[in-house]
Amino acid sequence: SQQGEEDPQALSIQEGENATMNCSYKTSINNLQWYRQNSGRGLVHLILIRSNEREKHSGRLRVTLDTSKKSSSLLITASRAADTASYFCATDETGGFKTIFGAGTRLFVKA
């Protein structure tokens, strides 16, 4: 079964707007990662946030982690058409060996 569940499943916005995607998970984790996947391509690692961190920034990306609610959010500011892709969260479970991916959010940014 998949650990992370992204919300919404799909999101369509205008260029320049902000996009927010959420991820919920079920068990205790060591870290949470966000990946981007363009159509027909492999996944690209965007950012990793550890369980003792609450917020992390990378360029136009901002990730938050709330371990009490077992949830994370990915904010993309000032979106561009090139941000159109699927975004996945992935979790490393505490004491486990697996990184488990959610089903993803499909983001479409209209120019």
Add this chain to the structure above:
Amino acid sequence: EAGVAQSPRYKIIEKRQSVAFWCNPISGHATLYWYQQILGQGPKLLIQFQNNGVVDDSQLPKDRFSAERLKGVDSTLKIQPAKLEDSAVYLCASSLGRGQGGYTFGSGTRLTVV
């Protein structure tokens, strides 16, 4: 730094045939993963290697799937015999080790079983 190389890029086979995928991870990456991604879903881990040893293969359908990582570098994933439901993208990824940052993925092999 060269990325994770996978081949072939596409493969179409008939059910009950066999197929093999190849992966060359980033040099120095001890951990290698094979994921299966069915259209519209997230990647599902099939098998994880640490150097040339298997760490986790709990979701690998062992009656038809096999994988090996010779000398702790390249890896091959084989399906024999293939079923229609095996149609998916097979992704290889590597990392320095668990908890040491994100994975680097290859572009994947898109398998269609007809």
